[in-house]
Amino acid sequence: MAARYIEIKNSIREDILSHRYQVGEKIPSERELAAQYGVTRVTLQKAMNVLEQEGLIERIHGKGMFVANVIEDNVFMLNNGTGDSILGFSREFGQQAKITSQLITHDLIKAPQKIAGQLEMQPTHRVHFIRRVRLIDDIPVLVEDSWINSDVIANIPAAVLEQGSLYQYIEEVTGKKIKFYNSVIEGDLFSEELAALLSISAGLPMLKVSGVTKLEDGKAFNFSCSYNRADMFKIKNSWVGK
Amino acid sequence: MAARYIEIKNSIREDILSHRYQVGEKIPSERELAAQYGVTRVTLQKAMNVLEQEGLIERIHGKGMFVANVIEDNVFMLNNGTGDSILGFSREFGQQAKITSQLITHDLIKAPQKIAGQLEMQPTHRVHFIRRVRLIDDIPVLVEDSWINSDVIANIPAAVLEQGSLYQYIEEVTGKKIKFYNSVIEGDLFSEELAALLSISAGLPMLKVSGVTKLEDGKAFNFSCSYNRADMFKIKNSWVGK
DNA sequence: TAGTGGTCTAGACCACCTG
DNA sequence: AGGTGGTCTAGACCACTAG
Incomplete structure (x- = not known):
């Protein structure tokens, strides 16, 4: 049983990779996502920290979280x-x-x-x-x-x-x-x-x-x-x- | 004014780089360090997360935190x-x-x-x-x-x-x-x-x-x-x- | 002003390791 | 059994951005 924040991270990851969220698009706020997944903000933030480190999202203080430009290439x-x-x-x-x-x-x-x-x-x-x-x-x-x-x-x-x-x-x-x-x-x-x-x-x-x-x-x-x-x-x- | 967990991270970082802790040595537990710095464990853990990502420490569940082998080289x-x-x-x-x-x-x-x-x-x-x-x-x-x-x-x-x-x-x-x-x-x-x-x-x-x-x-x-x-x-x- | 991410507290419970 | 890191809650306040 993986930790809850890893599950959430993977869930959102899938949403991004399957283009359910478009590149550059704002994704729901921490408070919204926390409510959706039924966790506190701290737990949701742990998920987003990992997602940020993986280069999938960018977080901008006061604005929100955005799907990052994922580098795709032929190598x-x-x-x-x-x-x-x-x-x-x-x-x-x-x-x-x-x-x-x-x-x-x-x-x-x-x-x-x-x-x-x-x-x-x-x-x-x-x-x-x-x-x-x-x-x-x-x-x-x-x-x-x-x-x-x-x-x-x-x-x-x-x-x-x-x-x-x-x-x-x-x-x-x-x-x-x-x-x-x-x-x-x-x-x-x-x-x-x-x-x-x-x-x-x-x-x-x-x-x-x-x-x-x-x-x-x-x-x-x-x-x-x-x-x-x-x-x-x-x-x-x-x-x-x- | 930097965040408290960044200050703590830098403080421990200095302790490691100045060899106040030796390579491979166990450093004090999260609970000890949290008490020392007067913060909660969550805050201290944020500091240690960064330190781990920087490759300066390793954390082993149930054992403790250890100073990592820092690669030193002539390049x-x-x-x-x-x-x-x-x-x-x-x-x-x-x-x-x-x-x-x-x-x-x-x-x-x-x-x-x-x-x-x-x-x-x-x-x-x-x-x-x-x-x-x-x-x-x-x-x-x-x-x-x-x-x-x-x-x-x-x-x-x-x-x-x-x-x-x-x-x-x-x-x-x-x-x-x-x-x-x-x-x-x-x-x-x-x-x-x-x-x-x-x-x-x-x-x-x-x-x-x-x-x-x-x-x-x-x-x-x-x-x-x-x-x-x-x-x-x-x-x-x-x-x-x- | 309202909404957002960033930080922090004071607890709790769990999983893992060692004697 | 006792100590360790790992996770999680339910709040709170701050700093930044926008209209």
């Missing part, structure tokens, strides 16, 4: 900012396109120094090292390397890595939601090695996204680094001043 | 996520390095179709087109193009573009804070033209950040696009599942 947006938990690649794009994976590498290795630090574990412990090529509608678009603490997940079936969602599998096995994702975005050029995996030329631009993923109990279980074709991906950001 | 982080309003380049980095600008172009032009759409204005209206090279400690690190609605700011002194902070100037002239910044991050290669402005080679990787800036009354006044040397900048992101 994919990494982390639409949406969703109630971190989704991962498969679940994020699975709705809008056919997602597949090629498993390139899957080894149990001793954690490299840097990875052990990120995962807050002893370097003597073992981690899964996984390299996958991800395809959208059969076009290879990115290479993703993952290092996963084997204490959290002892075994990862190949089927999950090739067809399923790794994050979904981890949520199922651990019974915990994935909560934190601190990431860093960098620009770089594709090396020969990575370019070959994507059947493109070396020297083309990439967006590199790396970061640690944690469970809701704070346990860091995954460090991942993805190398994305810059001509296929953008990243959206929505900053709101306080 | 600059675009939008530290911090600050109570959108700062812009000068005010963001002015503290840690010597920031200067070279003014390349400043023209009053008819708004191009695409810009007019972004700024929600008629294409017949005029905009300032400004191209600047930004330098950190005398090293040119990015090119920034700005299109600014001349209805909002009729005149922009050259001194502001060459030495001052454009955003600060706009806040002073309009008497309004800058509130929204919806941006899109892309990867690309430097063209000959842009590379020449930075005295680097064409074909090197860049991080391109573009977006619309708005005043607190919702007025879109600026569309900007910056071309950042990928070897000098990273972008930090902190996503928290709901």
Whole structure:
């Protein structure tokens, strides 16, 4: 049972995405919506805070709340900012396109120094090292390397890595939601090695996204680094001043 | 007079940045801090929500709140996520390095179709087109193009573009804070033209950040696009599942 | 002046974690 | 059992915008 304010947020979100409210249109006031949903203003405001952070609405003091210009484009947006938990690649794009994976590498290795630090574990412990090529509608678009603490997940079936969602599998096995994702975005050029995996030329631009993923109990279980074709991906950001 | 929860957020923020709390250390509970600051838990929680979004703390249900691993590095982080309003380049980095600008172009032009759409204005209206090279400690690190609605700011002194902070100037002239910044991050290669402005080679990787800036009354006044040397900048992101 | 979002109080109950 | 964060209520006052 999700929190009431999340339910309300998703309900209004649907109203916006289905164009029940038009872009730029004023949506009902906090007091009206609170009455409609049978909650207090504070609860409704929590819903609207999230919606604002997701970039779907703008709130203007004294005027009201308005449907924001949602950026639409012919490239994919990494982390639409949406969703109630971190989704991962498969679940994020699975709705809008056919997602597949090629498993390139899957080894149990001793954690490299840097990875052990990120995962807050002893370097003597073992981690899964996984390299996958991800395809959208059969076009290879990115290479993703993952290092996963084997204490959290002892075994990862190949089927999950090739067809399923790794994050979904981890949520199922651990019974915990994935909560934190601190990431860093960098620009770089594709090396020969990575370019070959994507059947493109070396020297083309990439967006590199790396970061640690944690469970809701704070346990860091995954460090991942993805190398994305810059001509296929953008990243959206929505900053709101306080 | 800033809101109480912003004051509290900044106070705790200082405690963390000055290492009064160590990384990974548990900070006092919500109830304790609320008592300390003489506010209710709801107010304190608003402060902590912002701090969490800024990536400075992690909150774990049933356990407590902990100082997060703050990424430190030898490159600059675009939008530290911090600050109570959108700062812009000068005010963001002015503290840690010597920031200067070279003014390349400043023209009053008819708004191009695409810009007019972004700024929600008629294409017949005029905009300032400004191209600047930004330098950190005398090293040119990015090119920034700005299109600014001349209805909002009729005149922009050259001194502001060459030495001052454009955003600060706009806040002073309009008497309004800058509130929204919806941006899109892309990867690309430097063209000959842009590379020449930075005295680097064409074909090197860049991080391109573009977006619309708005005043607190919702007025879109600026569309900007910056071309950042990928070897000098990273972008930090902190996503928290709901 | 009336309506709007923004902030804040003083409680309450729940879900989660640890000993 | 006791402490923690997460949610929610039913009010209140303020600051801003508009006609």
